[in-house]
Amino acid sequence: DGGITQSPKYLFRKEGQNVTLSCEQNLNHDAMYWYRQDPGQGLRLIYYSQIVNDFQKGDIAEGYSVSREKKESFPLTVTSAQKNPTAFYLCASSIATGGRTQYFGPGTRLTVL
């Protein structure tokens, strides 16, 4: 089955710790994205990548970092610099950026204890 997988589904972190969220796709898509979802805030773009070894900051990149070493993988690290990291994180991919359908993963719910 083609699709996007995110792991883990639930993640708990202590304050001051960095944590990495996994996102893998087997759709052979060039573009990948990370969004943060909070109640009433919609989907806010954290980072996106058009191609391997290239990525751009989105609207709320502060306190986050990404890498894109392989086409199918786009991990997101939530650093201790992110002041309010508790949220639902969604990864997506598309054939290319711009006006293309984005396919979303099932999400990771991160809770900071």
Added chain:
Amino acid sequence: QQQVKQSPQSLIVQKGGISIINCAYENTAFDYFPWYQQFPGKGPALLIAIRPDVSEKKEGRFTISFNKSAKQFSLHIMDSQPGDSATYFCAASDSDQAGTALIFGKGTTLSVSS
């Protein structure tokens, strides 16, 4: 300039009724307008999308109406069913601008009562 404004924030409709969600945009370069549907605890999924060369697109009970001059587009759900209860997001992008991502509205939570 880059915002997509969505309303209402929440909507309650009786079974069999029509649900209407509206979005407005400012950037006249936008040329792709999708709607996504999200169930609780799941990722959003594309529901229907439209490009500005048509004023309406229908897929089953779901219809997008597009008004280019007013820079508005809307989602109509006919014969709304309890299974339609979800959060709906509109979005927009400029296909010709390389390196751009979709810009999403803040979402509308739809509840269809039986």
